[in-house]
Amino acid sequence: MLFLTLTQLIFLTLIVWLVWRVVFRPGKEGDASGGSAGGGKYRPRDYLAWLGALIVLLAVILALLTPNNGAVVQVWSVISLPLRPLGLSILLLLFALMGIKKGAITKDAENYIKITTALLLFFSIPIIAFLMVQLIESDSIAALQIAPYRRDKVDAIVLLGQATTQQPFLEANQIHLTDAGDRILQAAAEYRQQLRLGNDAFIIVSAGPRPGQRLNPNQPNPAEAFAIANVLKSLGIPASDILIEPTGLDIRTSAEAIKRKYVDEGIKRVILVSSALNMQRARQTFAQLGISTIPSPASFYTFQAGGVPKIIFTSTQKDRCDTISVTFRNAREVQFSDFMPNVDSLLLSTRVINEFWSSVYYFLRGWLSTTVDPIPVPPNIKC
Template sequence: MFLFLSKLLPIFIYPLGLSCLLMLVALVILWKRPRWAAAVISLAWIILLLGSNGLVAQGLVRSLEWQNLPAAQLPQADAIVVLGGAVKPAISPRPWVDVSEAGDRILHGAQLYRQGKAPFLILSGGRIEWKGGGPAESEDLAKIAETMGVPKDAILQDPTSLNTHENAVNVRKILDSQGIRRQVLLVTSAMHMPRSLLIFKRQGIQATPAPTDFLVSEQELQEINSSWQSTLLNIIPDADNLQQTTRALKEYIGLVVYRLRGWL
């Protein structure tokens, strides 16, 4: 039930869901309190306007992504851990495993293995039956890793975890059962890294961040005010900006909820 509620309830906090909820309230009170309805509609409009603003979106994303910028030279570790949420299963009409935007995770993890950063690649991630289903994501990640030249005997899988806390708990169990020291390179999206690091440290795992999937680059920040055209496009509401704002808020909400549950 926690998993379901963790997906459902935040929807009404994110800009789009909150705006829809406010507009529903406005419809209910429209006939009896038109002034109140107008105020509620205005609030919904402001929330959508801010959430889809490029300056707001990039500011929120950067506040998370740039907390753990990758080191120029990552240290050696005993294992490379790649967190799920990066690929879609080979379910018709897909001819093979599809890589999502966060698919940089498995590409980066496999690359680090091929660079000799660690002797094992641990792939962590199951799949929620009521969200598309399919085989465990760790299996699909393993297919991609093998295609990139990672030997099958160097891959360890956690096929059951459904959130970041379970990722860390199951990875700790794998490390202990295989006699591998708890010193790992942690690969996940840059925006997801702050929460992930805290959770892994809570499990007694010494995780060095190896972030990937950056949404905001230095050049993009420089271009924001480089011309009036760029500034105008960042002010005008945009669905991609709204998505980035939502993803950033998801991480901040996750930090609060996970801390309340004692997982950080």
């Protein structure tokens, strides 16, 4: 709830600032658009700002109504550029360049350069990037630690498989995994665990066509779910236990398709396999559609090389194996290099910010449930 309230405040503040900037900023003394000295209400460029604001408003409305429209996605990728550290830095540098004339620099341009430098430094520092990631992945870390103690039997295992494989261009039979491909391995491990528990579970693979790719101009692009199914088969999962959902382009469309196709068949509780970074948003999306989920996160950024994760270490007390001692500590010592900016940390920070704005969008659309099933704490270890 704190995240949602903070999101509302930030969004409302942004709207108020934009309205003031575009509408209520007075013209300078002697402005030609005012007709007389000191009487101008708008400067000529303010009318251009109105046009730009109208275009942005229309793009936002279209993004809310048709989020998966190809043209809307392309326009939004340009408009949302200032919402990311690198995009905002480039925009500020462009403003600064306009303030450099005849070898002199204006005070505003100087401030733009200072802000840009601070932004790039802040979001490029490794320890800050990993702390941001750890804040978002904290629930997923807890879910990972409880996984060895889980004995839940579920109706199905749902794998959100978008962007886990690459399109093979040279050899059709080849399958290439992306850095998110461990989700497939995670789903296979959950399937085997359900078999060990005596549960005849199956895997629902949700992944639509890869965006922006067209191998044959005369045929639609095949869904990525079919390639993922081939990987699962190579891992020993029977084809009869793999269900293909070929329309999911993102978390919401996947959840809607699964609800539409499988909920009526009795699927109410599932193990959800997705990225640790978006697991909380995924669980809230499924909960809003009435599907209870057990998180099974993968693709952790917290545990990448260079990360300083704070994790739970458990150990039995001496001569007493019926209790557990729990301590929180860093899994790696902080080093000097953790404070040296690099491009990988900037990318990681950008992914965190993208997830933040995605959560804002889902919240504004009413796609997030305010309550999800809590993640249980690890039980006591018995002798």
